[in-house]
Amino acid sequence: MKYITKLKLAAMHQWCDSEDKSTEYTIQFMQDMCKVDHDTVMKYFLLGDKEHHQLFKEVMSFCGLFDKLEL
Secondary structure, X not given: XXXXXXXXXXXXXXXXHHOOOOHHHHHHHHHHHHOOOHHHHHHHHOOOHHHHHHHHHXXXXXXXXXXXXXX
16 A cells, blocks of 8 residues: 555544544545545554554644644
């Protein structure tokens, strides 16, 4: 799986977590928003905690950058 796909999935995963969405909703949302199949989402969820944490950190750093650009 490409790294950009992992980042997109991580961003959608973070949003679903923050909105307290169900697992079923999260899986379908990630498929729809990232235009990937069910197997790709499942492979993303099988990544280790360390990799998920790193992806989440990168997503948050992008969010911080966009906040600064909105000045």
